[in-house]
Amino acid sequence: MPENAVGSEGLLFLTDEQLRKGIEAMFFAYRGFTSDPDRILDSLGYGRAHHRAVHFINRAPGMTVSQLLSILGVTKQSLNRVLRTLFDDGLVEARVGRTDKRERRLYLTTKGAALERALSDAQRARMRAAYRAAGPEAVQGFRMVLEAMMDPELRRQYQGLREVEP
Amino acid sequence: MPENAVGSEGLLFLTDEQLRKGIEAMFFAYRGFTSDPDRILDSLGYGRAHHRAVHFINRAPGMTVSQLLSILGVTKQSLNRVLRTLFDDGLVEARVGRTDKRERRLYLTTKGAALERALSDAQRARMRAAYRAAGPEAVQGFRMVLEAMMDPELRRQYQGLREVEP
DNA sequence: ATGGAGTGTCAACAAGGCTGACGTAGTTGG
DNA sequence: CCAACTACGTCAGCCTTGTTGACACTCCAT
Numbered sequence: 001m002p003e004n005a006v007g008s009e010g011l012l013f014l015t016d017e018q019l020r021k022g023i024e025a026m027f028f029a030y031r032g033f034t035s036d037p038d039r040i041l042d043s044l045g046y047g048r049a050h051h052r053a054v055h056f057i058n059r060a061p062g063m064t065v066s067q068l069l070s071i072l073g074v075t076k077q078s079l080n081r082v083l084r085t086l087f088d089d090g091l092v093e094a095r096v097g098r099t100d101k102r103e104r105r106l107y108l109t110t111k112g113a114a115l116e117r118a119l120s121d122a123q124r125a126r127m128r129a130a131y132r133a134a135g136p137e138a139v140q141g142f143r144m145v146l147e148a149m150m151d152p153e154l155r156r157q158y159q160g161l162r163e164v165e166p
Numbered sequence: 167m168p169e170n171a172v173g174s175e176g177l178l179f180l181t182d183e184q185l186r187k188g189i190e191a192m193f194f195a196y197r198g199f200t201s202d203p204d205r206i207l208d209s210l211g212y213g214r215a216h217h218r219a220v221h222f223i224n225r226a227p228g229m230t231v232s233q234l235l236s237i238l239g240v241t242k243q244s245l246n247r248v249l250r251t252l253f254d255d256g257l258v259e260a261r262v263g264r265t266d267k268r269e270r271r272l273y274l275t276t277k278g279a280a281l282e283r284a285l286s287d288a289q290r291a292r293m294r295a296a297y298r299a300a301g302p303e304a305v306q307g308f309r310m311v312l313e314a315m316m317d318p319e320l321r322r323q324y325q326g327l328r329e330v331e332p
Numbered sequence: 333a334t335g336g337a338g339t340g341t342c343a344a345c346a347a348g349g350c351t352g353a354c355g356t357a358g359t360t361g362g
Numbered sequence: 363c364c365a366a367c368t369a370c371g372t373c374a375g376c377c378t379t380g381t382t383g384a385c386a387c388t389c390c391a392t
């Protein structure tokens with residue numbers, strides 16, 4: 001891309017035009033990013049909120065409700081509406097905390113894990129294709145810019161997720 | 167980042183773990199990406215939908231309603247609700263098309279341009295900081311991956327915006 | 333045993349998507 | 363010149379997902 005050339009000393013490349021391109025790239029790419037899971041979710045009567053919940057419960061099984069709340073950054077009323085449908089449909093189950101019995105530890109059921117897999121397969125396929133098309137160094141850069149763009153608190157959530165014992 | 171090392175031949179890096187990291191990076195980064203404009207919009211009683219409209223009208227002044235519809239990917243009823251408030255508040259004005267009088271060409275007013283500037287300044291500041299932190303090659307990679315992640319039709323929208331004559 | 337934390341729930345509301353249907357002005361093709 | 367189509371607006375109604383405020387319950391910790 002000669003017209004898009006980046007100065008080798010890395011000072012002149014921060015024009016408003018470059019920044020605007022980056023902003024629009026985020027906008028359009030995010031649309032693509034969510035479109036495949038959205039189709040699956042739609043066909044099942046779910047929305048993105050369900051996807052997010054299922055994703056992070058799969059990511060860190062045994063998570064409590066308030067941990068999930070803080071990751072998702074929504075109110076508990078909002079999350080609860082979603083969690084309830086997931087319970088009712090048998091995708092997620094809650095087990096009472098062992099040491100603290102007020103807590104409800106969240107787990108995917110077999111059925112929930114199947115949905116999670118379907119959703120993430122779709123999303124990974126797109127991500128894989130994009131990674132392949134762009135190449136390894138591009139992927140490195142992609143991740144670096146995204147991490148730098150997060151709020152510090154969110155960056156901690158991003159880096160600090162681990163499995164929790166019930 | 168040694169623990170994150172990418173194989174120099176670029177074949178082994180597409181593990182599920184790498185892909186999952188990329189997916190979550192998109193999720194958290196997008197939250198950061200929208201947070202600064204969101205604060206400004208909130209204080210004025212607007213939402214993201216207003217931001218998107220104002221952004222693209224600024225981007226390609228003289229755009230018709232249906233062009234904007236196709237870029238935003240929403241229904242006209244939805245867009246109209248937003249446009250009406252922008253007209254009423256004097257941020258956007260519509261001029262009847264010169265050759266085709268059915269068309270309404272959209273322009274920002276001085277006031278609208280001021281809001282657009284405030285919003286994009288905030289967003290650019292974050293983007294600039296992320297770019298600086300990540301470095302020029304990272305920016306290149308960032309853009310490449312994002313472009314590869316877009317739907318082909320959206321990619322055309324992304325690349326093909328230009329100013330339109332009324 | 334009392335305060336506070338973790339959770340559920342009810343009610344009410346708003347933004348911003350959607351569909352379907354209809355109207356009006358203006359353009360275009362036969 | 364008229365019929366058909368296009369661009370746009372609008373009304374009505376629905377859904378998801380977010381919000382606030384209030385209240386109740388269980389349980390942990392001091």
